[in-house]
Amino acid sequence: MKWPAMGYLRATSLPDLWSALAQHGASAQIIAGGQTLLATLAFRLSEPSVLVDIIRIPELRGVSVTGGALRIGALTRHAELGRDALVRAHAPLLTEAVPLIAHPAIRNRGTIGGSLAYADPAAELPACIVALDAVVVTASAAGERRIPARDFFTDLLQTALHPGEIIAGVEIPLAARHSAIQEIARRSGDYAMAGLAAALRLEAGCVVAPRLVYFGVGNGPVLAAHASAALEGRPLDAGSIAAAQEALGEDLDPPQDLHGPPDMKRHLARVLTARVLGSFLAPKEMAA
Numbered sequence: 001m002k003w004p005a006m007g008y009l010r011a012t013s014l015p016d017l018w019s020a021l022a023q024h025g026a027s028a029q030i031i032a033g034g035q036t037l038l039a040t041l042a043f044r045l046s047e048p049s050v051l052v053d054i055i056r057i058p059e060l061r062g063v064s065v066t067g068g069a070l071r072i073g074a075l076t077r078h079a080e081l082g083r084d085a086l087v088r089a090h091a092p093l094l095t096e097a098v099p100l101i102a103h104p105a106i107r108n109r110g111t112i113g114g115s116l117a118y119a120d121p122a123a124e125l126p127a128c129i130v131a132l133d134a135v136v137v138t139a140s141a142a143g144e145r146r147i148p149a150r151d152f153f154t155d156l157l158q159t160a161l162h163p164g165e166i167i168a169g170v171e172i173p174l175a176a177r178h179s180a181i182q183e184i185a186r187r188s189g190d191y192a193m194a195g196l197a198a199a200l201r202l203e204a205g206c207v208v209a210p211r212l213v214y215f216g217v218g219n220g221p222v223l224a225a226h227a228s229a230a231l232e233g234r235p236l237d238a239g240s241i242a243a244a245q246e247a248l249g250e251d252l253d254p255p256q257d258l259h260g261p262p263d264m265k266r267h268l269a270r271v272l273t274a275r276v277l278g279s280f281l282a283p284k285e286m287a288a
């Protein structure tokens with residue numbers, strides 16, 4: 001299908017954006033990297049009267065460390081995220097996630113803000129920011145809001161963004177932690193059939209503040225409360241990993257999708273649990 005007829009505006013500052021949105025109201029839609037939006041327009045899943053391009057707004061760019069957090073601007077492209085030294089130092093989970101996202105051409109244009117706003121349940125970055133206990137910073141003509149990532153994804157392709165509000169960036173607490181992401185996909189670059197992004201601390205050999213976040217198995221990133229609780233305070237070993245796998249039954253209720261039935265997704269999630277948690281163990285412990 002062809003795109004609907006529509007106007008195009010480029011905002012070059014936030015005040016510029018607020019006046020464009022005020023002028024065009026709910027019929028305007030913002031575009032960042034365009035890597036999802038252009039496809040959805042071709043399928044006529046939305047028919048805006050005008051696209052407002054935000055990619056040149058400097059306030060939404062940049063990666064910095066401020067106030068005890070790593071701040072990543074919404075317009076940071078996936079490829080930039082993957083090679084950023086501050087991200088690698090303070091949130092290596094994101095560095096590890098980037099090669100799993102689509103293909104280089106898409107990573108060169110897609111932005112973290114677009115990925116979080118679109119909220120695809122099989123996307124890597126939403127799961128990572130929940131695992132990292134990040135805060136989503138939003139902006140609108142009325143000012144900024146800070147929303148914990150775990151509350152930001154509200155349902156299938158739905159977020160806590162209000163009309164007229166955009167994602168300005170994310171803030172990730174600077175905390176020493178172990179983290180890892182793995183997924184199972186049919187082909188390299190495909191969306192995941194199932195994936196797991198995990199973060200935890202190991203203190204005196206015991207697990208502290210584990211956050212196991214599954215993707216591709218629900219209506220959004222699933223922070224597995226029972227599986228995480230099964231690990232809390234225990235040594236990370238075959239026994240606690242098996243307990244987390246068992247408890248996962250309480251956390252996941254995967255829908256049937258193009259990839260397969262719920263039981264298959266549950267099985268993949270259990271496999272990923274062992275793989276990701278096993279990656280935090282020394283080789284000798286894994287063999288035990």
Ligand SMILES: Cc1cc2nc3c(=O)[nH]c(=O)nc-3n(C[C@H](O)[C@H](O)[C@H](O)COP(=O)(O)OP(=O)(O)OC[C@H]3O[C@@H](n4cnc5c(N)ncnc54)[C@H](O)[C@@H]3O)c2cc1C
Binds near residue numbers: 107110167
């Ligand atoms: C073939 C293909 C394969 C892909 N595979 C994967 C994959 O494996 N994993 C994955 O995670 N992603 C995948 N993607 C998605 C892609 O990586 C981008 O992350 C995604 O398209 C969003 O980024 P964008 O900047 O292009 O957003 P756009 O396409 O410009 O916008 C997407 C939506 O977000 C809104 N939006 C954009 N920026 C903001 C903002 N700052 N605030 C509020 N709303 C905003 C737009 O209005 C629109 O509704 C794939 C895309 C394609 C085309």
